Amino acid sequence: MLSEINYLLFNSVVVVSFVASAVYLVFFFSQREDLRTIARTIFIGSGVLQSFYILSRYIIAGHTPITSQHEAVVFFAWSVTWAYLSFHWRYSVRNFGTFVSILVFIMLLIAAMVSREFHPLAPALQSLWLPVHAGVAVMAYGFLALAFCGAIMYLLQERELKSKKFGFFFSRLPSLDSLDQLNNHCLTAGFGLLTLGIITGSIWARQAWGTYWHWDPKETWSLITWFLYAAQIHQRFTLGWRGKRAAVMSIVGFIAVIFTLWGVNYLLGGVHSYAQ
Amino acid sequence: MPSETILLLGVNHKNTPLEVREKLALSGGYEDPLEALGRVDGLREYYLLSTCNRVEVLVSASAGAEVERALAGFLFGDALTPEQYEKYLYCYRNEEAIHHLFMVAASLDSMIVGESQILGQLKEAYRWSSKLKCTGPILNKLLHKSFSVAKRVRSETQIGSSAVSISYAAIELARKIFGSLENKRVLLIGAGEMAELAAEHLVGNGAKDVVVANRTLENALDLAKRFNGRAVGLDELLEQLEQVDIIVSSTGAPGVILHKEDVKPLMRNRRNKPLFFIDIAVPRDLDPALNDLDNVYLYDIDDLNNVVELNKAERDKEAIKASRIVDEEALKFKDWLAGLAITPTLAALREKGDLIVRAELERTLPRLDGLSARDRENVERMAGAIVSKLLHDPMLFLKSESCKDQSDMKVDIFRSVFGLEKKQ
Numbered sequence: 252m253l254s255e256i257n258y259l260l261f262n263s264v265v266v267v268s269f270v271a272s273a274v275y276l277v278f279f280f281s282q283r284e285d286l287r288t289i290a291r292t293i294f295i296g297s298g299v300l301q302s303f304y305i306l307s308r309y310i311i312a313g314h315t316p317i318t319s320q321h322e323a324v325v326f327f328a329w330s331v332t333w334a335y336l337s338f339h340w341r342y343s344v345r346n347f348g349t350f351v352s353i354l355v356f357i358m359l360l361i362a363a364m365v366s367r368e369f370h371p372l373a374p375a376l377q378s379l380w381l382p383v384h385a386g387v388a389v390m391a392y393g394f395l396a397l398a399f400c401g402a403i404m405y406l407l408q409e410r411e412l413k414s415k416k417f418g419f420f421f422s423r424l425p426s427l428d429s430l431d432q433l434n435n436h437c438l439t440a441g442f443g444l445l446t447l448g449i450i451t452g453s454i455w456a457r458q459a460w461g462t463y464w465h466w467d468p469k470e471t472w473s474l475i476t477w478f479l480y481a482a483q484i485h486q487r488f489t490l491g492w493r494g495k496r497a498a499v500m501s502i503v504g505f506i507a508v509i510f511t512l513w514g515v516n517y518l519l520g521g522v523h524s525y526a527q
Numbered sequence: 528m529p530s531e532t533i534l535l536l537g538v539n540h541k542n543t544p545l546e547v548r549e550k551l552a553l554s555g556g557y558e559d560p561l562e563a564l565g566r567v568d569g570l571r572e573y574y575l576l577s578t579c580n581r582v583e584v585l586v587s588a589s590a591g592a593e594v595e596r597a598l599a600g601f602l603f604g605d606a607l608t609p610e611q612y613e614k615y616l617y618c619y620r621n622e623e624a625i626h627h628l629f630m631v632a633a634s635l636d637s638m639i640v641g642e643s644q645i646l647g648q649l650k651e652a653y654r655w656s657s658k659l660k661c662t663g664p665i666l667n668k669l670l671h672k673s674f675s676v677a678k679r680v681r682s683e684t685q686i687g688s689s690a691v692s693i694s695y696a697a698i699e700l701a702r703k704i705f706g707s708l709e710n711k712r713v714l715l716i717g718a719g720e721m722a723e724l725a726a727e728h729l730v731g732n733g734a735k736d737v738v739v740a741n742r743t744l745e746n747a748l749d750l751a752k753r754f755n756g757r758a759v760g761l762d763e764l765l766e767q768l769e770q771v772d773i774i775v776s777s778t779g780a781p782g783v784i785l786h787k788e789d790v791k792p793l794m795r796n797r798r799n800k801p802l803f804f805i806d807i808a809v810p811r812d813l814d815p816a817l818n819d820l821d822n823v824y825l826y827d828i829d830d831l832n833n834v835v836e837l838n839k840a841e842r843d844k845e846a847i848k849a850s851r852i853v854d855e856e857a858l859k860f861k862d863w864l865a866g867l868a869i870t871p872t873l874a875a876l877r878e879k880g881d882l883i884v885r886a887e888l889e890r891t892l893p894r895l896d897g898l899s900a901r902d903r904e905n906v907e908r909m910a911g912a913i914v915s916k917l918l919h920d921p922m923l924f925l926k927s928e929s930c931k932d933q934s935d936m937k938v939d940i941f942r943s944v945f946g947l948e949k950k951q
Binding site: 408412413415417421425426427428429490491492493494495496 | 700702703704705706795797798799800801818821822824826830833834837
């Protein structure tokens with residue numbers, strides 16, 4: 252019964268997210284204001300459904316559902332969605348929602364394609380630290396994904412301004428300044444959470460395995476990601492790094508994030524591997 | 528026979544190449560051409576417009592192919608034969624002429640739709656025509672109406688507001704770079720008129736703090752005073768570049784005055800805050816390679832022109848709205864003109880009625896004896912009432928909208944029926 256609801260919930264999450272990004276796309280092309288309100292409402296609906304889906308998996312599995320590939324990606328999409336919505340509540344950036352909703356939809360599509368099986372959790376990992384560590388890390392990824400979207404928008408707009416060929420994006424994308432600020436805000440929030448994620452992870456590792464750090468591939472790559480972002484934030488504070496370079500660095504950082512999340516598991520294995 | 532025809536003949540940038548327009552552009556002012564135009568037979572009122580994009584004559588005349596031919600001859604002189612100019616010349620009559628005039632005034636027929644210069648040129652041309660007493664009641668009314676149509680189009684549509692000017696395009700670009708212009712600093716290099724205009728736009732959009740750098744400090748001071756800004760010498764340029772955000776360069780220097788290598792080291796001190804260079808000088812003041820630097824955006828006059836083009840689509844949408852206004856106003860004017868055509872007839876009929884009443888009273892009253900002053904008055908009033916009641920319905924018919932398209936014919940029949948003399 253519950254697993255059927257669970258199944259239906261996930262399908263509706265994918266469908267609603269698809270509709271949200273479709274309406275956002277139509278809005279992006281037509282720039283009709285009424286469509287934006289509709290798209291945002293649907294996107295909020297998608298966020299709520301994602302929360303319910305994660306909740307239903309939590310009830311079925313009996314632990315925080317972040318132990319399989321499928322669950323991790325859904326969690327990632329969920330964090331991007333809510334990072335965006337919480338962010339949006341404070342201030343809005345023109346047409347940002349279109350890019351974010353598409354990214355979320357792509358993630359959910361990937362989640363739909365991998366196995367949705369439940370995996371039992373190793374006894375060592377059954378701890379309150381699981382939701383804390385995984386939650387914080389995934390929220391960090393959410394904000395870094397927003398920075399990634401903002402960086403792509405920045406590069407598109409900057410290219411039109413530099414080449415002086417004003418095409419499709421020029422009128423639709425916001426000013427360079429607001430995109431740069433967006434990048435800065437999301438990076439600061441994302442980097443703070445990422446730091447916190449690494450700290451909680453190492454405390455938990457000490458409890459579970461007895462050492463704070465044991466160079467598991469995931470840990471190593473998290474550290475590399477952390478250094479990439481730390482370097483960028485340092486440069487911004489000291490030299491005023493901004494604009495194109497900052498945008499490119501955000502994209503590089505995000506690729507590292509994706510690799511940490513997926514690539515490590517497929518290519519390198521280690522204690523963080525979901526399926527044992 | 529139709530009484531009065533409004534004729535408009537001319538050539539414009541759309542179907543006449545520059546080489547042809549050059550031959551007939553009346554560059555020597557309006558005085559002589561208007562005088563020459565006055566010698567054309569059959570014109571009652573006339574007016575002439577000559578700009579770099581168009582030459583048009585607008586006349587009110589007794590219609591006839593001869594008048595049109597004579598006007599074409601006037602326009603082209605000996606430069607082209609009728610066979611040659613046939614494909615260039617357009618000729619509009621009555622409603623079409625009114626419509627075209629309104630389109631021109633509203634800047635819908637301009638090369639850059641929505642530009643406001645044409646209205647000034649129209650007013651200037653009208654000033655000459657009326658000064659030399661070439662215009663009369665019809666053209667006066669028509670031209671004044673065209674000015675108010677232009678005003679209406681400007682206030683009811685956005686046609687003039689999108690970037691039709693270089694300065695506006697610069698503002699739009701600055702907004703895409705900086706978001707808002709609030710508290711942005713402006714540096715003017717060169718103190719010319721163009722720089723002044725650009726600065727005016729920038730300050731009008733929120734920029735603060737204008738610095739003027741010029742070879743002669745005196746001119747810089749004058750311009751800086753206008754914006755409560757500061758003046759500096761050209762040798763302080765690099766120092767200023769560390770502080771400002773938007774630079775408008777318009778010096779008459781023969782070569783490049785600011786190189787990429789000069790600006791590159793500055794960016795570190797600026798903490799990479801964006802710099803927006805606008806080079807409106809010809810030849811260019813600024814090194815085109817500046818655009819290759821990170822966070823530096825350089826636009827020259829051609830680039831800005833492209834932005835102006837970009838906004839064309841938006842303008843075209845507004846132009847549809849504007850031409851609806853023009854259609855509406857042209858119809859209204861046509862009605863006024865039709866009304867004008869029947870006014871003399873109505874007056875003549877009224878006059879005829881009055882004459883009959885007076886003549887009959889003069890004949891009858893002396894023959895009536897013993898009438899008191901009050902009786903006399905009553906008789907006079909009765910005679911007047913009979914005539915005016917009898918004429919009431921015919922007059923209504925004349926004013927009515929029936930057979931609108933053949934109002935000339937209607938007036939003629941009306942005149943025959945009532946035995947009014949033919950209109951001159």
